[in-house]
Amino acid sequence: MEPATHGLRESATFDRATIHAIQRAAETGIYDIRGWGAKRKLPHFDDLLLLGASMSRYPLEGYRERCDTDVVLGARHAKNPLHLATPVTIAGMSFGALSAQAKEALGRGASEAGTSTTTGDGGMTPEERGHSKHLVYQYLPSRYGMNPDDLRAADAIEVVLGQGAKPGGGGMLLGQKVTERVAGMRTLPVGVDQRSACRHPDWTGPDDLAIKILELREITDWEKPIYVKVGATRTYYDVKLAVHAGADVVVVDGMQGGTAATQDVFIEHVGIPTLAALPQAVQALQELGVHREVQLVVSGGIRSGADMAKALALGADAVAIGTAALIALGDNHPKYDAEYRQLGSAAGYFDDYQDGRDPAGISTQDEELAARLDPVDAGRRLANFLRVMTMEAQTLARACGKAHLLHLEPEDLVALTIESAAMARVPLAGTNWIPGAGL
Numbered sequence: 001m002e003p004a005t006h007g008l009r010e011s012a013t014f015d016r017a018t019i020h021a022i023q024r025a026a027e028t029g030i031y032d033i034r035g036w037g038a039k040r041k042l043p044h045f046d047d048l049l050l051l052g053a054s055m056s057r058y059p060l061e062g063y064r065e066r067c068d069t070d071v072v073l074g075a076r077h078a079k080n081p082l083h084l085a086t087p088v089t090i091a092g093m094s095f096g097a098l099s100a101q102a103k104e105a106l107g108r109g110a111s112e113a114g115t116s117t118t119t120g121d122g123g124m125t126p127e128e129r130g131h132s133k134h135l136v137y138q139y140l141p142s143r144y145g146m147n148p149d150d151l152r153a154a155d156a157i158e159v160v161l162g163q164g165a166k167p168g169g170g171g172m173l174l175g176q177k178v179t180e181r182v183a184g185m186r187t188l189p190v191g192v193d194q195r196s197a198c199r200h201p202d203w204t205g206p207d208d209l210a211i212k213i214l215e216l217r218e219i220t221d222w223e224k225p226i227y228v229k230v231g232a233t234r235t236y237y238d239v240k241l242a243v244h245a246g247a248d249v250v251v252v253d254g255m256q257g258g259t260a261a262t263q264d265v266f267i268e269h270v271g272i273p274t275l276a277a278l279p280q281a282v283q284a285l286q287e288l289g290v291h292r293e294v295q296l297v298v299s300g301g302i303r304s305g306a307d308m309a310k311a312l313a314l315g316a317d318a319v320a321i322g323t324a325a326l327i328a329l330g331d332n333h334p335k336y337d338a339e340y341r342q343l344g345s346a347a348g349y350f351d352d353y354q355d356g357r358d359p360a361g362i363s364t365q366d367e368e369l370a371a372r373l374d375p376v377d378a379g380r381r382l383a384n385f386l387r388v389m390t391m392e393a394q395t396l397a398r399a400c401g402k403a404h405l406l407h408l409e410p411e412d413l414v415a416l417t418i419e420s421a422a423m424a425r426v427p428l429a430g431t432n433w434i435p436g437a438g439l
């Protein structure tokens with residue numbers, strides 16, 4: 001019997017996933033930990049549309065007229081800013097959460113597409129350094145894998161204050177992934193759960209952060225751009241403080257942002273959507289007179305060239321991707337469906353990155369599983385995906401009459417819903433109404 005066709009009605013409040021969550025909690029007595037980002041429906045870039053040109057605007061010819069894509073990140077203070085061929089970068093994902101092969105593949109794919117990749121909680125591996133043309137080195141509250149030699153070996157430094165999936169929370173790597181190599185890099189015992197700090201021990205506020213950033217500049221001879229990454233919450237204030245502390249680049253990671261592992265309750269209930277954070281960040285930069293001088297990188301649920309084009313139109317200088325990059329490498333591929341099912345999941349649903357049993361060889365430290373991922377092949381898939389994202393964004397930008405992706409502007413956008421209009425601060429389609437504007 002199909003319940004729905006027999007008049008049985010599912011509760012919107014106690015839907016099947018909720019019932020299952022209660023049953024799971026009652027049986028186990030522990031909260032749910034998982035990877036990936038928020039799964040609830042949130043206002044997002046899908047709720048915006050671009051206004052292509054017609055009579056009042058002049059479009060550019062698809063295959064004949066240029067639409068440039070290059071972007072420079074970190075020129076505010078650094079001697080060697082990053083010159084990227086496309087404004088989509090690979091977000092920080094740790095070796096530990098990911099296999100060495102996956103890290104290498106991210107470096108290969110990003111380099112082939114002319115963009116940067118980022119280390120993560122756990123330090124820099126020789127594989128990723130060797131295969132990444134532009135490597136951003138994360139400086140995290142945990143300080144795992146932190147050493148001045150790696151700082152100097154990096155092309156930029158990202159001070160991580162938070163992530164969109166868990167603003168206010170620390171790192172988590174469960175014991176099954178803390179192998180000898182991972183433990184060695186993090187100075188931890190093998191096989192024991194790691195729960196790392198939610199705030200940096202080196203400073204207590206923005207004034208101290210300014211000192212820390214100065215220290216990082218001194219160590220690296222003022223060569224490398226310094227990024228500051230925040231999870232999206234009080235974004236307007238956080239961005240202003242990050243700029244005051246001396247950031248060359250601010251990274252804002254919205255609530256849809258992925259994670260390797262944290263409590264489900266955290267992922268679904270803390271932070272604000274990427275769409276809501278972005279205009280706040282742009283406003284903060286504009287008020288300080290540094291919009292475009294301090295670059296804004298936005299992440300959290302970016303999946304396509306359309307998302308990228310819309311984020312750029314709202315004022316971002318670049319976007320960063322995590323989950324989409326893993327999918328491009330081969331994560332959640334249908335060919336592993338039977339194995340995902342053996343783990344109690346299915347292809348398209350596998351979010352148990354913390355388990356370390358990823359059949360795709362990506363979110364695992366199991367040597368046999370990791371060996372399934374060919375870094376060359378996976379890197380090529382990622383490069384293809386990055387190229388497609390870039391071409392999609394160019395297609396949209398040309399249609400809006402723009403000869404560079406960064407020429408896209410809020411004026412090119414309208415919103416489909418009142419919520420997204422209010423958050424993105426663009427008019428509801430067919431009107432000139434921006435809810436909340438002028439308040």
Ligand SMILES: Cc1cc2nc3c(=O)[nH]c(=O)nc-3n(C[C@H](O)[C@H](O)[C@H](O)COP(=O)(O)O)c2cc1C
Pocket residue numbers: 035036037091092093094097098119120121122138160162163164229253256257258259260299300301302320321322323324353363
């Ligand atoms: C497997 C995985 C591991 C991650 N590890 C880190 C990390 O070590 N440090 C960090 O700042 N963010 C980490 N993140 C978050 C990403 O840097 C990024 O903010 C997020 O994935 C962007 O959202 P998206 O996945 O929707 O693209 C991780 C994300 C994933 C999916």
